[in-house]
Amino acid sequence: MDTVLISEVGPRDGLQSVKATMLLSHKCAWLSALHASGLREIEVGSFVPAHLLPQLADTAEVVQHALGLRGLTVMALTPNRRGAQAAFEAGVHKITLPVSASEAHSLANVRKTCAQMVQEVREVVRLRNELAPSVKVEAGVSTAFGCTLQGSVDESHVLRLAEALAQAGVDDIGLSDTTGMANPAAVRRLFKKLQRAVGEKAGAAHLHNTRGLGLANALAAYDVGVRTFDSSQAGLGGCPYAPGASGNVVTEDLVFMFEAMGVHTGVDLPALMQARDVLRAGLPGEPLYGMTPESGLPTHFQSTTHSPLGPGTA
Numbered sequence: 001m002d003t004v005l006i007s008e009v010g011p012r013d014g015l016q017s018v019k020a021t022m023l024l025s026h027k028c029a030w031l032s033a034l035h036a037s038g039l040r041e042i043e044v045g046s047f048v049p050a051h052l053l054p055q056l057a058d059t060a061e062v063v064q065h066a067l068g069l070r071g072l073t074v075m076a077l078t079p080n081r082r083g084a085q086a087a088f089e090a091g092v093h094k095i096t097l098p099v100s101a102s103e104a105h106s107l108a109n110v111r112k113t114c115a116q117m118v119q120e121v122r123e124v125v126r127l128r129n130e131l132a133p134s135v136k137v138e139a140g141v142s143t144a145f146g147c148t149l150q151g152s153v154d155e156s157h158v159l160r161l162a163e164a165l166a167q168a169g170v171d172d173i174g175l176s177d178t179t180g181m182a183n184p185a186a187v188r189r190l191f192k193k194l195q196r197a198v199g200e201k202a203g204a205a206h207l208h209n210t211r212g213l214g215l216a217n218a219l220a221a222y223d224v225g226v227r228t229f230d231s232s233q234a235g236l237g238g239c240p241y242a243p244g245a246s247g248n249v250v251t252e253d254l255v256f257m258f259e260a261m262g263v264h265t266g267v268d269l270p271a272l273m274q275a276r277d278v279l280r281a282g283l284p285g286e287p288l289y290g291m292t293p294e295s296g297l298p299t300h301f302q303s304t305t306h307s308p309l310g311p312g313t314a
């Protein structure tokens with residue numbers, strides 16, 4: 001049976017984009033519920049200065065809770081060396097560094113040019129080798145399919161950037177459609193080129209549903225061999241520095257698509273719906289998206305994943 005890894009980014013990408021700040025206790029309850037549904041990789045927060053993203057100021061405490069969830073890869077976003085050091089000290093298993101393919105987005109997001117960011121990544125890898133050699137370092141190439149600030153982004157530029165990141169020593173390189181501008185043909189083409197450029201280091205597809213193409217793009221990526229997908233429960237998320245960017249691919253819909261195709265996700269849909277209730281309780285009034293949660297599962301739906309909560313609980 002074919003298997004994909006669903007990497008849940010709601011607690012980071014989602015919570016950084018909503019105005020309200022979720023209480024630490026609610027974040028911990030949500031993470032536990034996501035883990036109980038079978039998710040095995042979660043981006044739990046971001047190590048950035050609290051005045052920039054007050055919603056994620058308690059990431060170190062969130063990491064402490066997440067480290068107690070068995071079998072979970074605890075991931076955090078770190079934009080620079082200082083953030084990476086804090087993440088290593090907190091004990092994360094994996095960090096992800098956003099590296100923008102658009103100069104305009106890079107300057108707005110991290111106040112560095114693309115070249116300066118590659119240099120920063122090189123230093124983060126050096127720090128990792130010194131302080132936390134078992135921690136995996138991912139680079140996510142953001143605005144890989146276009147940018148609201150700059151407009152089109154050259155594919156050749158994305159690939160040169162990916163090669164530079166591979167040389168800088170990261171473990172894998174994903175492509176992010178930060179602003180929801182990708183389409184299935186572009187996804188297919190760019191991931192194939194990425195695989196040719198960096199081989200085994202070609203990583204996750206981070207897709208947004210801004211224009212309704214999230215699932216189509218995910219399927220296109222799957223068709224060319226991508227096996228790790230970022231998504232967020234209830235489609236929470238966007239990018240505070242990319243105007244108009246909203247809505248990650250909805251985890252519930254993505255899991256439904258793969259399970260219905262017979263592709264194993266390890267995620268139990270009824271348990272994932274329970275996690276959605278925990279999210280709703282922690283962010284009252286926030287709009288939650290997703291077609292599968294609204295319609296419910298079809299009768300006779302066969303999942304490849306049985307409830308990790310045990311009989312009678314799903």
Ligand code: ZN
Pocket residue numbers: 013176178206208237238239248
């Ligand atoms: Zn995103």
